[in-house]
Amino acid sequence: MKLLIxxxxxxxxxxxxxxxxxxxxTELERxxxxxEVIAPDRFRTIPMPTYPEIRLALAPGRRVRQMIDAAEPDAIHIATEGPLGLAARRYCLKRKLPFTTAYHTRFPEYVRDRAPVPLSLSYAFVRRFHAPAHSVMVATASIEADLQRRGxxxxxxxxxxxxTDLFRPRDKGLFAHLPRPVFLSVGRVAVEKNIEAFLSLDLPGSKVVVGDGPQLAELKAKYPTVTFVGAKHGEDLARHYAAADVFxxxxxxxxxxxxxxxxxxxxLPVAAFPVPGPLDVIGNSPAGALSEDLRTACLKAVDIDPAICRNHALGFSWRACAQQFLENLRPFKGVA
Structure with a gap:
C-alpha cells in the first residue's frame, strides 16, 4: 500500500x-x-511564535494539493493540527476522501501555558479539526477517556x-564524576514540560537534563548546580540514559x-506525577513511583530494581505499533 503522512x-x-x-x-517500509511524508522541510517556513525551534510552513495550501496529487496515495494520515495538517484536511474534505488523524500532544494545554487562551476555545478548535477523521489515533486509554468526555x-x-537493542542497561561511567544518585530528565526544555517541578526539588546526589528548548538559557542561569548537556541522539542519548539512576x-x-x-x-526506574502518560506506561507496575509529591516519587524510585524496569519495557514493540497504525487507516482507492 502507498501511504501518505x-x-x-x-x-x-x-x-x-x-x-x-x-x-x-521505518517499520511500515519493512x-x-x-x-511518503509531507513535512515543513519541503516548504518555506517561519518560526513558531514563542518557540522558534519549530518551523511552520508558510501558505502551504497549493503545494500540498500538488504533492498529494503527485503522490497518488492509497491512504492519507494527517498527524498534526498545524498549517500542513489544515491544508491536507481541506484537500481531503473537498475531494471527499477519507483520512485519519492522531492526537499526539495536548495542544490546548500547550497553548494555555503560553497565551491567555481558554481551554474551551482551544478544545473546540481541536475537536472540529479531528471530527471528520475516519479514525482519531491516541496512544493511551487515559487520553481516549479524556477526549471522549470532551466530545x-x-x-x-x-x-x-x-x-530495546539501542536503549539497554550499560556502564554508568559517563556520570562517574557526579555525586550519586543521578536523577535524569530528557525532553524539550520548555514550559509545557513542567521541568522546574524537577529542578526545584531538594534531592540528594545530582540532577542532569538532556534536551534543548526555549527555556534552556533561563533555567541554566537559575539552576547552576544542575548539569545541562543539550540534546543527544542515538548511541549518545542511550549512554546518557543508562548512566543515570532514576528518570x-x-x-x-x-x-x-x-x-x-x-x-x-x-x-531506569521512573518518578512522575500520576497523570496520563505515566499512569498508562507505569500503571501499577513496580517499575516506577507515581506521586503528586514528586520528591517522594524520586526517593522511592531510587530503590527499584533496574531489572524490573527493563522487563517492563520489553513488552512494548514498534512492530506492533505499526500494525495498529495500519489497522486504523482507511484506504480510499476506488472510493467514490
Whole structure:
C-alpha cells in the first residue's frame, strides 16, 4: 500500500512526535509499504511564535494539493493540527476522501501555558479539526477517556514502542564524576514540560537534563548546580540514559511520553506525577513511583530494581505499533 503522512512535526525537530512518525515509517517500509511524508522541510517556513525551534510552513495550501496529487496515495494520515495538517484536511474534505488523524500532544494545554487562551476555545478548535477523521489515533486509554468526555468520536488506539537493542542497561561511567544518585530528565526544555517541578526539588546526589528548548538559557542561569548537556541522539542519548539512576518525568501534559519507555528499557526506574502518560506506561507496575509529591516519587524510585524496569519495557514493540497504525487507516482507492 502507498501511504501518505502529512505532519508539521518532522526532522530536525527532536521530540516524541517526530520519533514516533519516523520509526513507524521505518517499520511500515519493512512490512513492504511505500510511505511518503509531507513535512515543513519541503516548504518555506517561519518560526513558531514563542518557540522558534519549530518551523511552520508558510501558505502551504497549493503545494500540498500538488504533492498529494503527485503522490497518488492509497491512504492519507494527517498527524498534526498545524498549517500542513489544515491544508491536507481541506484537500481531503473537498475531494471527499477519507483520512485519519492522531492526537499526539495536548495542544490546548500547550497553548494555555503560553497565551491567555481558554481551554474551551482551544478544545473546540481541536475537536472540529479531528471530527471528520475516519479514525482519531491516541496512544493511551487515559487520553481516549479524556477526549471522549470532551466530545471526540471515532477514537482508536495507536500505542508506542521502544528500541530495546539501542536503549539497554550499560556502564554508568559517563556520570562517574557526579555525586550519586543521578536523577535524569530528557525532553524539550520548555514550559509545557513542567521541568522546574524537577529542578526545584531538594534531592540528594545530582540532577542532569538532556534536551534543548526555549527555556534552556533561563533555567541554566537559575539552576547552576544542575548539569545541562543539550540534546543527544542515538548511541549518545542511550549512554546518557543508562548512566543515570532514576528518570524523572515532570510533565503533566504529554499524551504518552516515549522517553518513559526509553528510560525503562535502559534500566531506569521512573518518578512522575500520576497523570496520563505515566499512569498508562507505569500503571501499577513496580517499575516506577507515581506521586503528586514528586520528591517522594524520586526517593522511592531510587530503590527499584533496574531489572524490573527493563522487563517492563520489553513488552512494548514498534512492530506492533505499526500494525495498529495500519489497522486504523482507511484506504480510499476506488472510493467514490
Amino acid at each position: 502529512v505532519t508539521d512535526a518532522w526532522h530536525p525537530q527532536v521530540n516524541g512526535v517526530v520519533r514516533t512518525l519516523a520509526t513507524t515509517r 512490512l513492504g509499504h511505500v510511505v 471526540f468520536t471515532n477514537i482508536r488506539r495507536w500505542s508506542r514502542g521502544v528500541d 524523572v518525568f515532570p510533565s503533566r501534559t504529554d499524551t504518552f511520553g516515549l522517553v518513559l519507555l526509553e528510560a525503562l528499557a535502559s534500566g
